[in-house]
Amino acid sequence: MFCTQCGMRVAATERVCPTCGNPLGDPFHAARNRQEPPRRAEPLSLTFVEDGSVLARTVVDPNVAARMSFGRSSDNDLVVSSPTRIVSGHHGAVVTHDGWCVLSDVGSSNGLWFKGTRQSEFRVSRGDVAFIGKPRPWTCRCIIVVSAPDVFWVPVALRGRMGVSVGRTVDNDVMIADETISTRHAFLHRDEDAWVIEDLNSTNGTRVDGQRVGRMPRRLSMESKIEFGSVLALCVGECLLVQTSQPPEQSWRS
Numbered sequence: 001m002f003c004t005q006c007g008m009r010v011a012a013t014e015r016v017c018p019t020c021g022n023p024l025g026d027p028f029h030a031a032r033n034r035q036e037p038p039r040r041a042e043p044l045s046l047t048f049v050e051d052g053s054v055l056a057r058t059v060v061d062p063n064v065a066a067r068m069s070f071g072r073s074s075d076n077d078l079v080v081s082s083p084t085r086i087v088s089g090h091h092g093a094v095v096t097h098d099g100w101c102v103l104s105d106v107g108s109s110n111g112l113w114f115k116g117t118r119q120s121e122f123r124v125s126r127g128d129v130a131f132i133g134k135p136r137p138w139t140c141r142c143i144i145v146v147s148a149p150d151v152f153w154v155p156v157a158l159r160g161r162m163g164v165s166v167g168r169t170v171d172n173d174v175m176i177a178d179e180t181i182s183t184r185h186a187f188l189h190r191d192e193d194a195w196v197i198e199d200l201n202s203t204n205g206t207r208v209d210g211q212r213v214g215r216m217p218r219r220l221s222m223e224s225k226i227e228f229g230s231v232l233a234l235c236v237g238e239c240l241l242v243q244t245s246q247p248p249e250q251s252w253r254s
Contacts, residue, residue: 002123008115009121038063041099041125042148046094049145050084050143052239054155060096070093076090078094082132087110113132113133137222161173163187163190165184166228167185180229181202181228182200188235196217197213197217199213202229206227206228208227
């Protein structure tokens with residue numbers, strides 16, 4: 001069974017999730033006495049990104065029982081052509097059933113990591129980010145971003161750069177053509193072993209994990225969620241992912 005709070009697999013005899021501490025109650029009593037309607041969930045897209053490139057993308061329906069293998073080898077249902085080969089030939093599987101989407105490891109070398117720990121299988125939902133390979137500060141890893149089917153991601157590699165400007169015009173390193181973005185909106189730059197962000201007195205502001213960036217630069221974490229005006233972006237490791245409603249101009253296999 002899985003924890004309803006963090007999505008981790010837990011033993012059927014557990015009363016409290018060992019990962020997040022969520023009370024699980026008496027699973028045997030619940031199974032005997034609870035009659036719930038089948039869980040229904042909206043479709044999900046899973047986007048595999050590494051070093052500034054989208055390697056693969058797929059859309060799944062959690063309400064339909066299915067299993068999709070993924071890995072570097074061509075005989076997988078979803079081929080993830082990792083340039084660093086951090087993805088194993090047969091790395092894992094995406095399993096859908098009963099309104100849930102589960103990622104499972106099939107004996108890969110570098111594993112699947114979720115919420116800071118290596119997991120053999122775990123549930124994912126919109127907004128989740130999983131890692132292939134152990135997450136390390138500001139290193140290149142393959143990541144899996146879970147979002148709605150109409151959401152696409154434009155990746156920008158940060159590795160090797162000292163700074164990245166974000167704005168609405170073409171003279172920025174990252175141009176976002178949105179009316180809520182200022183001409184010169186924000187600037188990301190390295191500070192020792194981390195990236196920091198500063199708002200360039202934009203009209204609609206910049207937020208990191210829900211908090212507005214003021215006059216002082218703000219340090220980013222391994223999975224920071226950034227809002228440039230009304231545009232969402234993720235800063236994950238050495239990659240900035242900008243959300244868009246249109247497919248980016250690059251190809252992937254799905």
